[in-house]
Amino acid sequence: VLGVPLGALIGGMAGWRWAFGGMAIVSALVLALHMIVLPALPVSHSTSPRHVAAQLRNRRLQIGLLLTLLLVGGHFAAFTFVRPLLVSGSGVAAEWVGALLFGYGLAGIAGNFLAGTVAARHTTRTIIAIALGLLLTPVLFLTLGGTPAGGGAALIVWGLAYGGVSVGLMTWMMRAAPHAMEIAAAFYVSVFNVGIALGAWTGGQLVDRHGITAVLWAVGTCAALAVVVALACRLTETRARVVS
Template sequence: MISLPALLAAFFAPLVVIAAGNLDRRWILCGLLGLLVIANIASALAPGMDWMLIARALVGFCMGGIWAVAGGLAARLVPAHAVGLATSIIFGGVAAASVLGVPLGALIGDFAGWRWAFGCMAIFSAGVLLIHLVAIPALPVHHSVTLRQFAEQFANRKLQAGLALTILLVAGHFMAFTFVRPLLLSVSGFDAQWIGALLFAYGVAGIIGNFLAGVIAARRTALTLVFISLGLLLAPLLFLTIGDSHMGGGIVLLAWGLAYGGVSVGLMTWMMKAAPHAVEVATALYVGVFNIGIFLGSWAGGQAVDRFGLATNLWLAAGLVTLALLLTFAIRSNGKKAQAICS
């Protein structure tokens, strides 16, 4: 239910941007939100697993399209000096959804049944659609996105580095975080009744991390990515060393949320700076690679846990994030060299 929408979002993000042509992006977003309402209603009413999978596939299509279009809108909605904060607000929604969606869905499901969890999502999506219709101005596009533009951006070295960093960070994170519940239960020794509250606290830390990273990344993007990578490396390593107690596990979880909260906005800021004249193309590629990272990380984590256990999986996840950290050092070093040459 998580991997399928993520994989489809990766596939559909570039296609939606190309198919949108010259259409006003406000109406593209509204259309996708309308489809999302329908997809969640279909999920709530699904008579069996076949219908449920079709409905979740439609969610994946909507996810990819909405994220690809909305991710780069900050520069079109606010003055240049406020783009960093606006991007943080947009991706604050991504951070909140990533970390609060599952516990809220589980809470609604426990109280009213799983169908109501999807029903509430349909109601929420309809509310967001209404807000868009009322508050978002016209967002005309004068030049449609083409396959040639995607090919050109694939040759963009800065964008290549950002996409490689995206898949390493996201896959490494989800490789470990997919199993955060069994980690908290079996390693830290928490009772099951505390998991929801712990994940909520993780979510709050993630939202704080999102805004901190957004403000700093607007000025020091490469340095922000270094610290995010370092935080995501320390999270699994600290879980292996001090995570075997309530206090240790709780502290590590909060630090983990703080670090991961900055991933979306930090990487998106890098993409916009790497391709300032092709933001929609860069965003679509970023969304695609990000969701491939979710799929690969969740899948690889499942394989590792089944074969080697939770602890080994944390070491493997840390190995992936180590590669990401080394890449951020290289990115920052190259940036300093470029500045020295220009000056």
């Protein structure tokens, strides 16, 4: 909630180096607190290369990792350039970007709790709803985002949708590998970070070649593919229940 708008504020006032310096200081403090405060947790069982290889063949886990790559990668292809989207595309004054990003963060909290209340019971439906929300975001930007009010509204919808991504996908992973959660979580975090890096890089390439609106098409395409993948998985699950 505070990190992105605060970083935008510091960057606007003192330059991006100070924003990164502040992040480094806060990260060092968090690391120290982790080492001092967090207790060691017992491990239920050891993990071997054989267990890791077995989970690599876990079909539902594979689908979850693909969904992670699509949703996270698509999001960061566009969100990396959220400031020029708002300033150049929607005409938002630069001094209001931080406030809008704060609103985005609040919407993200709401999306996180909303997804958390339903993900355990309706995991696939939750992922479909999140993907549809991310698909709606570029549609709103491209149709209504030419004004500050329209761009701000699209940003709030974006925050609400993406806010549920982490809890929704993590629930998927836990249900996909209930007896190997540590392995599933490791795969999930790794692919999540690959999605961040790949999405940001792809977004940069698109902006250089086709302009800022190209990233909206990128997030829309990735979200649409995620909807198709999740719907196909749900259809397969439904057929399996009918057969059984």
